[in-house]
Amino acid sequence: MQQIINFIIRNKNFLLFLLLFGISLLFTIQSHSYHKSKFINSANFLTGGVYNSANNVTGYFNLKTQNELLAAENKRLRKLLLNVNNNADSIFIDSLTFSEDYRFYSANIIKNSYSLNNNVLTINKGINDSIQQDFGVISSKGIVGIIDKTSGNYATVISILNGTSSISAQLKKTNHLGSLIWDGKDSKFTQLIDIPKIAKVKAGDTIITSGQSSIFPKGVPVGTIESFKLDQAENYYEINVRLFNDMTSIEHVYIIENANKEEISNLLGN
Amino acid sequence: MNSIFSIHTVRFLVLVFVQVLILNHINFLGYINPYIYILFIALFPVKNNRVVLILLSFLLGLTVDMFLDTGGIHAGACVFIAYARPVILKSSFGMIYEHQSIKFNTVEFGSKLTYFTLLTVLHHIVLFSLEIFSVSRILLILQKTLFSSIFTILLSVIVTIIFSRKTK
Numbered sequence: 001m002q003q004i005i006n007f008i009i010r011n012k013n014f015l016l017f018l019l020l021f022g023i024s025l026l027f028t029i030q031s032h033s034y035h036k037s038k039f040i041n042s043a044n045f046l047t048g049g050v051y052n053s054a055n056n057v058t059g060y061f062n063l064k065t066q067n068e069l070l071a072a073e074n075k076r077l078r079k080l081l082l083n084v085n086n087n088a089d090s091i092f093i094d095s096l097t098f099s100e101d102y103r104f105y106s107a108n109i110i111k112n113s114y115s116l117n118n119n120v121l122t123i124n125k126g127i128n129d130s131i132q133q134d135f136g137v138i139s140s141k142g143i144v145g146i147i148d149k150t151s152g153n154y155a156t157v158i159s160i161l162n163g164t165s166s167i168s169a170q171l172k173k174t175n176h177l178g179s180l181i182w183d184g185k186d187s188k189f190t191q192l193i194d195i196p197k198i199a200k201v202k203a204g205d206t207i208i209t210s211g212q213s214s215i216f217p218k219g220v221p222v223g224t225i226e227s228f229k230l231d232q233a234e235n236y237y238e239i240n241v242r243l244f245n246d247m248t249s250i251e252h253v254y255i256i257e258n259a260n261k262e263e264i265s266n267l268l269g270n
Numbered sequence: 271m272n273s274i275f276s277i278h279t280v281r282f283l284v285l286v287f288v289q290v291l292i293l294n295h296i297n298f299l300g301y302i303n304p305y306i307y308i309l310f311i312a313l314f315p316v317k318n319n320r321v322v323l324i325l326l327s328f329l330l331g332l333t334v335d336m337f338l339d340t341g342g343i344h345a346g347a348c349v350f351i352a353y354a355r356p357v358i359l360k361s362s363f364g365m366i367y368e369h370q371s372i373k374f375n376t377v378e379f380g381s382k383l384t385y386f387t388l389l390t391v392l393h394h395i396v397l398f399s400l401e402i403f404s405v406s407r408i409l410l411i412l413q414k415t416l417f418s419s420i421f422t423i424l425l426s427v428i429v430t431i432i433f434s435r436k437t438k
Contacts, residue, residue: 017324020324020325023328024343025346027341028343050337051337054291120339184402187300
């Protein structure tokens with residue numbers, strides 16, 4: 001017993017080092033698997049508050065470009081609205097039974113990140129604004145990510161520029177499905193894999209979300225095909241997708257809640 | 271004792287805030303960021319207990335990790351260099367360290383640069399290995415380590431020169 005205690009006292013530095021290094025390694029490995037990181041995230045009162053107050057200042061720097069983005073989106077939506085066939089008065093809409101499939105919330109990115117291997121963003125909406133895990137996040141131009149951790153007023157978003165994210169996407173023309181992943185190299189591109197060889201793929205074609213995952217509705221724009229090649233087994237295409245979004249400069253985002261999500265996942269039995 | 275204690279608390283907070291609010295948004299050429307918060311570990315008094323240094327480094331790394339959502343990579347790298355610091359001190363300062371009388375303001379520039387370089391490169395190698403976490407992409411790890419180290423060392427030296435009078 002004496003010897004054991006002596007050993008511990010003699011090597012206390014090394015043992016402490018091993019313990020703490022082991023803990024950090026555990027946190028690191030947890031953060032590499034989807035939805036597993038438990039304690040260390042920026043969606044808490046302290047870090048969220050700091051980022052929020054910093055964002056109050058830095059938000060002014062790119063006010064002009066963000067305004068232009070919002071104005072462009074307004075213009076597009078207004079055009080859509082005016083071109084809709086105005087035959088609403090011929091249809092009876094009962095507002096009590098009217099149900100919407102998707103609900104939208106707006107939020108601001110208070111911490112952006114795009115240079116790491118696993119990028120996580122922080123937004124200024126949380127449980128108090130009915131934001132929950134696995135809601136989709138998009139911007140006016142296209143897809144941004146999926147909500148991961150939430151606290152009272154803040155939430156973290158697993159960006160599409162994250163090695164652990166995998167989002168169901170498809171070719172706009174032909175409905176061939178694949179999954180969107182990121183190889184960690186360039187923040188302008190993501191990779192679409194598992195598109196069957198039979199699909200007609202052409203550079204410049206548009207990629208959209210598929211609506212199969214119950215996170216994003218079908219048709220959220222992702223990007224255009226930059227280049228493509230067959231994988232090693234020569235059965236599937238690996239497509240390099242140029243994103244519509246400039247992930248290095250996003251500020252205003254929309255959060256999508258699928259109102260039927262519970263029903264869908266109950267049906268699928270998970 | 272009290273003033274030393276408060277200096278290090280202030281240094282801890284200032285370095286963390288500067289790191290997460292300013293330096294992590296530089297992204298020079300897309301991915302090069304300096305990580306000068308390790309100055310806290312580098313300039314920690316030599317006389318103090320090693321256990322205290324290792325614990326504080328863990329706390330420092332974990333705080334940065336919390337802000338950056340990076341799991342535990344900064345905590346791991348910080349604990350590593352905190353544990354390895356005596357060896358680095360011995361190899362860069364030699365005899366002065368043996369007598370336990372280093373004052374970082376008075377040592378000559380050359381050995382200080384060696385000290386910072388060793389500490390930074392070691393920290394960055396562990397950091398980026400944990401971040402990328404794949405042996406097959408070792409070239410990317412080395413590339414990131416090299417470029418970020420140059421940036422970090424340059425900035426650390428500049429910062430220590432600028433603030434050397436005040437901390438005397």
